[in-house]
Every structure is written in C-alpha cells, then in structure tokens.
Amino acid sequence: MGTWDIGHFDNDTAADFCGDLDDLPQHERPGLIREQFLAVTGTGGEFLDSDDAARAVAAAALVAAQCPGGDPVTTPYSPDEPLPELPTDLRPLAIQALDRVFGPESELVELWDETNSGGPWREGVLRLRGVIAAATDRPCGIVDL
Template sequence: MGTWDIGPFDNDTAADFSYRVDEAADGRKAEVLLTAFREVTGTGEDYLDADLSMEAVASAALVAAQCPGGEPVTTSYGPKKPLGVLPAELRAEAVAALDRVLAEPSELLELWEESGDETWQAGVRELRAVLAGARP
C-alpha cells in the first residue's frame, strides 16, 4: 500500500485518481466521482479492494469540501483543476460509499485496523458526518 499518511489523498491510488479527475472534461468531473462511489457500493457484500476504497474516500473528500463544515482539499496530491459546483445528489452516494468502505469485508479497513492507528477511521467518519449533515 503506497500510503504515507491518513488523509484522503495521502496514497498513490488517490494521487493517481486526482489526475483522472483533472483529465475529465468540464461538466464530466462529477461523473468520475459518481463512478468511484458506485464501484464501491456495487460490491455488495463481496470483498472490497483497497484501491476502489481509496478512490471513493478521495471522491468523498472532494464532495465534502463543497458542504457546510467541509474542509477544502489543499494537498498537492489532489486535483489541480477546479471541479465546478458538484451536484448535491453526490452527497448521498458518498455517504453510502463511505459506509461500505468502513464495513467488512474491506481490504482498506483491514489494513488500517492492522496498523493499530484509528485516526484514519475517525477521519472517514468525519467526512461522512459532513456529507450526511449537509442539506441538498
């Protein structure tokens, strides 16, 4: 796992995902985020790959940044180009994806549990709270 810290973009997969978001045409960036959410929620109860989870967490951070109480994404590993105003409907999709990331069987969850550091999970729960509390 090419991870160097607990933030949504503090891993190789999320940094690469940011490039995909930047490369999406204006007006299509929300679709890239939605796809990341649905790839995670579409796994149902099957084993969830860490890379899919990392992309969903990064996407959720981008959506949460536009919500009241959300933190701006300021890391150099996040997207460089403006996203525009994201549809409010992405919030519920992000919440569902984060719920799945934090539920077994989830490789990313297992990796962080093995590390013994609960800070990552707290950060994901905080993102979820911002997204769930935002009104469309």
C-alpha cells in the same frame, strides 16, 4: 498500497484518481466521482478492494469540501484543476460508499487496522461522512467501528 500518511489523498491510488479527474473536461468530473461511489456500493457483500475504497474516500473528501462545514482540499495530491459545483445527489452516494468502506469485507479497513494509525484514519473518514450527512439532512447514524 503506497500510503505515506492518514489523509484522504495521502496514497498512490487517491493521487492517481485526482490525476484522472484533472485529465477530464470539467463537465465530466462529477461523473467520474459518481462512478467511484457506484463501484464501491455495487460490490454488495463481496470483498472490497482497497484501491476502490481509497478512490471512494478521496471522492467523498471532494464532495465534503463543497458541503457546509467541509474542509477545503489543499493537499498537493488533490486535483490541480478546480472542480465544478458538484451535484447534491452525490452526497447520499458518498455516504453509502463510506458505509461500504467501513463494512465487512473491506480490504482498506483491514490494512489500516494493521497499523498504529488506524484510529486517526477512521476518525478522519467518519468526519467526512458526518459533514456530508449533515448537508443531506440525513442523520449521520452510527457506524460500527
């Protein structure tokens, strides 16, 4: 995992995902975001690859940016092309994907737990989840850290 900071786009996988978004026509971009969430939520209890998880976190950051209280995505590693308004049905999928990222058998969590930056990384991802949950009128719940 080529990672240079704790931001949602501060790794090679997320930056590549954003490049993939830029390569698509605008109307197809929400579909790629949905695919990232489904790739993660469809793993069940299987081992979750860090690349799939990193793409899902980046996709969730894009969804959260369009939610009330969401932070705008301003990093140079995010998509260069503007995203269309994303469908609100992506929000519950984003929450499910982030819950899976924090679930058992998640390589991304294991990798962050091996660093001194694991706590701040978790806080950032949990903030995304909270923003998205508030926008879906669903309780944020407790994620076992």
